[in-house]
Amino acid sequence: MKQRILIVDDSLTVRMDLDEAFESAGFANTLCSTLSEARGALSKNSFDLIILDVLLPDGDGTEFLKEIRTSLSISGTPVMLLSSEAEVKDRIRGLNRGADDYVGKPYDQSYVVARARELLRKKEQPDGLAKSKTVLVIDDSPTFREELACVLKSSGYAVITAGTGEDGLRAAVDARPAVIVVDGVLPGIDGSTVIKRIRADAVLRTTPCILLTGSEERTGELRALEAGADAYVRKEEHTQVILARVTAVLRSSGARSAVGSTASLLGPKRILTVDDSLTYLHEVAGTLRDEGYDVIPARSGEEALELLAVQTVDCILLDLVMPGLSGQETCRRIKGTAAWRDIPLIMHTALEEQDAMIEGINAGADDYIAKSSDLEVLRARVRAQLRRKQFEDENRNIREQLLQKELEITVANSARELAETRAVFVEELERKNSELEAFSYSVSHDLRAPLRSIDGFSQLLLEDCGGKLDSKGQDYLRRVCESAQRMSEIIDDLLLLSRVSSAELKRDLVNLESIAGAAFEELKKKEPDRQVELCVAGELLAEADSRLMWVAFDNLLGNAWKFTAKVAGARIELGVEQKSEGRVFFIRDNGAGFDMSYAERLFRPFQRLHTESDFPGTGIGLATVHRIIDRHGGRIWAEGMVGQGATFYFTIPTAKRGGAM
Amino acid sequence: MTRNRVILLVEDNPNDVELTLRAFEKSSLDKEIVVVRDGEQAIHYLFSTGPHAGRDPALMPEVVLLDMKLPKLDGLGVLRRMRADERTKRLPVVMLTSSREENDVASSYDLGANSFVRKPVAFGEFVDAARHLGVYWLTMNEPPPG
Numbered sequence: 001m002k003q004r005i006l007i008v009d010d011s012l013t014v015r016m017d018l019d020e021a022f023e024s025a026g027f028a029n030t031l032c033s034t035l036s037e038a039r040g041a042l043s044k045n046s047f048d049l050i051i052l053d054v055l056l057p058d059g060d061g062t063e064f065l066k067e068i069r070t071s072l073s074i075s076g077t078p079v080m081l082l083s084s085e086a087e088v089k090d091r092i093r094g095l096n097r098g099a100d101d102y103v104g105k106p107y108d109q110s111y112v113v114a115r116a117r118e119l120l121r122k123k124e125q126p127d128g129l130a131k132s133k134t135v136l137v138i139d140d141s142p143t144f145r146e147e148l149a150c151v152l153k154s155s156g157y158a159v160i161t162a163g164t165g166e167d168g169l170r171a172a173v174d175a176r177p178a179v180i181v182v183d184g185v186l187p188g189i190d191g192s193t194v195i196k197r198i199r200a201d202a203v204l205r206t207t208p209c210i211l212l213t214g215s216e217e218r219t220g221e222l223r224a225l226e227a228g229a230d231a232y233v234r235k236e237e238h239t240q241v242i243l244a245r246v247t248a249v250l251r252s253s254g255a256r257s258a259v260g261s262t263a264s265l266l267g268p269k270r271i272l273t274v275d276d277s278l279t280y281l282h283e284v285a286g287t288l289r290d291e292g293y294d295v296i297p298a299r300s301g302e303e304a305l306e307l308l309a310v311q312t313v314d315c316i317l318l319d320l321v322m323p324g325l326s327g328q329e330t331c332r333r334i335k336g337t338a339a340w341r342d343i344p345l346i347m348h349t350a351l352e353e354q355d356a357m358i359e360g361i362n363a364g365a366d367d368y369i370a371k372s373s374d375l376e377v378l379r380a381r382v383r384a385q386l387r388r389k390q391f392e393d394e395n396r397n398i399r400e401q402l403l404q405k406e407l408e409i410t411v412a413n414s415a416r417e418l419a420e421t422r423a424v425f426v427e428e429l430e431r432k433n434s435e436l437e438a439f440s441y442s443v444s445h446d447l448r449a450p451l452r453s454i455d456g457f458s459q460l461l462l463e464d465c466g467g468k469l470d471s472k473g474q475d476y477l478r479r480v481c482e483s484a485q486r487m488s489e490i491i492d493d494l495l496l497l498s499r500v501s502s503a504e505l506k507r508d509l510v511n512l513e514s515i516a517g518a519a520f521e522e523l524k525k526k527e528p529d530r531q532v533e534l535c536v537a538g539e540l541l542a543e544a545d546s547r548l549m550w551v552a553f554d555n556l557l558g559n560a561w562k563f564t565a566k567v568a569g570a571r572i573e574l575g576v577e578q579k580s581e582g583r584v585f586f587i588r589d590n591g592a593g594f595d596m597s598y599a600e601r602l603f604r605p606f607q608r609l610h611t612e613s614d615f616p617g618t619g620i621g622l623a624t625v626h627r628i629i630d631r632h633g634g635r636i637w638a639e640g641m642v643g644q645g646a647t648f649y650f651t652i653p654t655a656k657r658g659g660a661m
Numbered sequence: 662m663t664r665n666r667v668i669l670l671v672e673d674n675p676n677d678v679e680l681t682l683r684a685f686e687k688s689s690l691d692k693e694i695v696v697v698r699d700g701e702q703a704i705h706y707l708f709s710t711g712p713h714a715g716r717d718p719a720l721m722p723e724v725v726l727l728d729m730k731l732p733k734l735d736g737l738g739v740l741r742r743m744r745a746d747e748r749t750k751r752l753p754v755v756m757l758t759s760s761r762e763e764n765d766v767a768s769s770y771d772l773g774a775n776s777f778v779r780k781p782v783a784f785g786e787f788v789d790a791a792r793h794l795g796v797y798w799l800t801m802n803e804p805p806p807g
Contacts, residue, residue, distance in 0.1 A: 441760070441762055445729075445730060445758070445759045445760045446759075448759040448780075448782060449674055449676075449677065449759055450676075451782045452676075452677065452680065452759070452780060452781075452782050452784075452787070453676040453677070453680065455782055455783055455784050456676070456680040456683075456784040456787065457676070457680075458784075459784035459785065460680075460683060460784070481783075481784075484782060484783075485782065485783060488782040488783075
């Protein structure tokens with residue numbers, strides 16, 4: 001879709017002129033001669049950019065600008081003020097009211113279009129990133145442009161077109177295309193020249209260029225290479241061939257990146273001329289405008305400094321002898337300000353004296369020129385300064401790139417060191433883990449064997465020689481067997497605790513209700529005679545390791561089961577509550593409960609709040625549950641009262657992506 | 662294969678040997694239990710070599726009860742050698758061990774064990790296990806073709 005521009009100017013000539021310029025640049029325009037017309041247009045349509053005259057028959061453009069900036073719906077639309085009232089104070093007023101740009105009349109048509117494009121680009125890409133897949137097609141045949149644009153667009157490229165080499169270069173500066181396709185034969189400058197200029201520009205020089213050559217040209221390839229093209233295609237080839245070359249060229253230039261901050265030599269330039277002589281100002285402004293520059297005339301050093309505070313310029317022409325702030329002092333202040341220091345500054349003076357020149361240079365001027373000189377010399381000097389600035393920018397960019405590269409290397413180095421350190425830690429951790437595993441293994445295997453002997457031979461002793469033992473002796477042997485059994489259980493629980501700590505955590509969305517249900521069924525199987533009711537309420541989904549949660553519920557429900565053994569109407573509740581720290585799951589029983597003053601000890605291994613004869617257990621179960629909840633990043637706590645039952649609460653926060661070990 | 666009702670027990674711990682023998686004794690099955698004390702002995706016995714050179718190699722036990730942890734060649738090593746040899750590759754092997762390590766269980770089955778039994782600490786349960794094993798492998802199970 002075409003971008004829409006609202007042009008508000010009371011001069012029919014200006015309206016027609018800008019309409020023509022923007023239309024041929026591919027914009028859709030709406031023309032208004034008064035503010036009331038403009039208000040009407042804005043209420044009906046939305047616009048991408050507004051070009052606004054300041055002096056209008058029914059009001060002041062800058063006041064209208066204030067209206068725009070305070071209106072919610074259109075306050076973000078870029079506005080370019082275009083006015084014959086282009087003196088410094090007008091510019092400052094306009095820019096302070098929120099204008100995005102201020103261009104003086106008389107204006108250069110292509111300058112206005114170029115500035116408009118720049119404003120639109122800033123709006124589209126506030127982060128300043130260049131479009132990566134835009135193709136610029138420069139060809140004088142509208143049919144061919146249309147056809148090629150169509151083919152490129154259907155392959156996902158954004159396309160901008162230009163009819164002449166000059167327009168193409170301006171469009172290249174504005175849009176920073178990823179690749180340029182240019183016809184060899186063009187009105188005005190030809191395709192080879194376009195490519196040569198692209199190659200000479202700091203910003204654009206790395207842009208791949210494809211030259212289209214005529215069928216009659218037998219030396220097409222040679223010409224294309226001479227001009228610095230990356231590829232050439234004969235024009236009579238199918239547009240699909242051009243598409244293939246575009247893709248190929250883009251692929252091979254993938255590593256290239258355009259330098260971001262350098263202003264292009266071919267881009268629109270703004271020049272500030274400072275002189276107390278109105279006649280001289282007009283003369284200089286006229287000759288520079290003919291060159292396509294936007295010229296800001298300032299009547300004094302003070303005005304110049306005020307303007308620089310609101311609008312950047314590309315070059316400054318400064319009179320040495322002025323009332324008020326002298327040229328020398330103005331120059332010193334400009335060169336002493338970091339933001340302006342790099343702007344090329346040319347002193348000009350009526351005095352043909354060596355002293356004056358030396359003063360100027362001493363104050364920090366980059367060049368000086370005598371007022372008596374031919375205006376052609378002035379133009380040449382300005383061009384030279386702009387070029388010099390360009391080269392400096394380019395060098396600075398190269399330096400910055402080198403610095404950036406060094407920085408990247410440093411970053412890469414420290415990242416590598418970090419990775420190495422990490423690897424050492426991981427290795428150490430793995431070693432410790434495998435040691436622990438070996439330990440668990442030998443505990444599991446080697447401690448159990450003697451227990452088996454203790455139990456086995458005690459049993460055999462009872463069987464073989466039981467008759468020779470009195471009841472006391474038989475009781476002792478039974479105690480030996482019971483102790484062996486108990487130690488076997490402790491070993492199993494300890495192994496489980498260590499396994500729970502070292503097992504890999506595999507989180508899935510699990511339904512805790514079904515896990516709890518399965519664990520509960522196991523308990524019922526072991527003691528089918530007991531009557532315990534399990535009530536589940538609420539949606540019990542959690543991102544958790546189902547195997548570990550099984551162990552947790554086996555323990556929690558096992559406890560609830562165990563401690564309700566002595567109450568009538570044993571009941572276990574499982575549910576979830578929404579609390580300040582998120583979803584809190586709970587398991588509540590109406591069993592023996594516990595003394596809250598010992599609540600902290602519950603989750604420590606081997607801590608027991610009940611006697612073995614009342615409620616048997618190893619004292620490791622809740623430590624295991626605590627470890628499991630801990631590994632899920634959650635929290636577990638308990639509430640209870642002796643004889644009033646106990647409630648265990650726990651949380652399972654949602655896993656942090658990528659962060660878990 | 663003839664049903665000779667021989668069980669080969671490979672176990673180094675004399676207490677465990679005694680308990681296993683007693684447990685099987687209680688099963689009142691008609692069987693003969695041959696005990697060897699390490700993996701190397703087990704191999705000698707199975708292939709009638711070394712101290713067992715005089716044994717008739719055609720007479721294979723009906724089932725081998727194999728401990729995981731053994732001196733010299735361990736249980737898994739014995740199993741590997743058995744499965745690699747034509748004469749013993751189909752012989753039923755029951756891993757009989759204290760361990761319940763998942764790795765042990767997995768590698769036993771990977772190497773071709775027919776069963777994996779964890780020796781219970783309680784002697785009563787051990788007796789039950791021995792009876793089940795005996796009944797299963799000596800009567801219910803159809804031996805591999807000789």
